[in-house]
Amino acid sequence: MNAFETPIYEGSENLKEYFVPQKYLQGGAFLSRLRQGSFQCKSLNLLIDSENFDLEIFDHMRSEIFSEVWVVLKRNQNLEKLLRQIGRSRERFKNVYFYSPEYSIDPHKFLTTTEVFKKLESLKDLFPDLQIKTPPGVDVFNPKVNPQDLRLSHSVLFEKFRPHEKRASIVIPCRDNPSYVLRVLEGLEEQDCKFSTFEVIVVDDGSETGNSTKLNNELKSRSFDFDIRLIRYHSTSGEEGVHSLNFRAGLARNLGSMYARGSILGFLDSDILVPPNYISHLIEMHDSYDVVQFQRLYLTQKSTERIHHYRDVDVERDIFHPEGQYWKKFFDDPRPWQEMECFWKYVCTYGLSIRTKLFRELGGFRSNFSTYGFEDTDLGYRLSQKGAKFLKSDLSAFHLWHPTHGQKGRNSEVSRIKMLETTGRLFFRNNLSLEAYRELSALIGQARYIRERLGLPCP
Numbered sequence: 270m271n272a273f274e275t276p277i278y279e280g281s282e283n284l285k286e287y288f289v290p291q292k293y294l295q296g297g298a299f300l301s302r303l304r305q306g307s308f309q310c311k312s313l314n315l316l317i318d319s320e321n322f323d324l325e326i327f328d329h330m331r332s333e334i335f336s337e338v339w340v341v342l343k344r345n346q347n348l349e350k351l352l353r354q355i356g357r358s359r360e361r362f363k364n365v366y367f368y369s370p371e372y373s374i375d376p377h378k379f380l381t382t383t384e385v386f387k388k389l390e391s392l393k394d395l396f397p398d399l400q401i402k403t404p405p406g407v408d409v410f411n412p413k414v415n416p417q418d419l420r421l422s423h424s425v426l427f428e429k430f431r432p433h434e435k436r437a438s439i440v441i442p443c444r445d446n447p448s449y450v451l452r453v454l455e456g457l458e459e460q461d462c463k464f465s466t467f468e469v470i471v472v473d474d475g476s477e478t479g480n481s482t483k484l485n486n487e488l489k490s491r492s493f494d495f496d497i498r499l500i501r502y503h504s505t506s507g508e509e510g511v512h513s514l515n516f517r518a519g520l521a522r523n524l525g526s527m528y529a530r531g532s533i534l535g536f537l538d539s540d541i542l543v544p545p546n547y548i549s550h551l552i553e554m555h556d557s558y559d560v561v562q563f564q565r566l567y568l569t570q571k572s573t574e575r576i577h578h579y580r581d582v583d584v585e586r587d588i589f590h591p592e593g594q595y596w597k598k599f600f601d602d603p604r605p606w607q608e609m610e611c612f613w614k615y616v617c618t619y620g621l622s623i624r625t626k627l628f629r630e631l632g633g634f635r636s637n638f639s640t641y642g643f644e645d646t647d648l649g650y651r652l653s654q655k656g657a658k659f660l661k662s663d664l665s666a667f668h669l670w671h672p673t674h675g676q677k678g679r680n681s682e683v684s685r686i687k688m689l690e691t692t693g694r695l696f697f698r699n700n701l702s703l704e705a706y707r708e709l710s711a712l713i714g715q716a717r718y719i720r721e722r723l724g725l726p727c728p
Contacts, residue, residue, distance in 0.1 A: 342369045565620060
């Protein structure tokens, strides 16, 4: 199994109600094996959902065995008593983690997002030194995701590469927009650095057969100077152009990164025109920073139809600012990125680059985001917890116009916000960060974040 593939959720009979990946848990059956003296592992995980559990079983453990405790958050649970019991035997445990199953799995048993926050907040009041951590490398189970969709089934349709060491690998996920992809690649053809210093990996995320064939044929007919691969990320439904996941962008980027040879991993959307110094700028900036993000300026419909090269854009005439100038305010803020409040929330993959080694250490993008939003915020938060150095680059790129940019009224924005509500809650459960909940609480009921994104006055 590749490092970025998520395991199938196969919980044991004793634990399957929590939908925890089997590879991360030994299961409740280890209790009886311990009592029988037949447990030989050097480490084990104990899942606890009640304040009443028997710690005497660990008397059968050898001194070199360390264990992890997963505290499953539930209703009608005395967490204070549970944590005090764990605290009294802390020397027996290597780590204590919290795991919060999705509320929708069983509303009578599990907690809403707000209830989880309030419970953890009260615990911090009782235990100020408590570190609220989630199990590393584990995604909260999303019942809307079919495990089969998490397999990175793919084929390489086209490739042209030379066995040279690369400084940068640019991953471009796309779907049903071959003409835009070609315009992005033409921009990369105009880079001011040696073409041997970077490679491009295009991941076709289940386009309809006609669009996939068109892109493949176009790439074969052109002689790009840089190394390039076209990867077909197959549909899991058996019908090309259709898959049960509504959103696979994070998984597509993980797939592309598997082929990356560069020490810098650049994620570029398939509708972004980059300047000629894009690659050389990344290489220079990553000498000092782990994470780099450039500014995105939106082209109008007319300018998108007229312009084919970065150099032809007139910023005063050809761009506009959707999303209530949310991103413009971020880049206009003179403070360094990491000095801004909750700076991780601005991470966005339209033009993000990361040290490849760091990205792989984090396990890439999480696989449980089944709809639009927050898979990149989640990555940004984990990068911040890892101590990565962030740079808000002064480089600007241009975003080609889409029909959704021009929709009038609030219907499309309301739909987008509803998706963000769902993925925002999942982001919180993945990380159980009190800071993140407070900052993004509009997705639970307060208005500041949404009003800011819509360009409305904030209280």
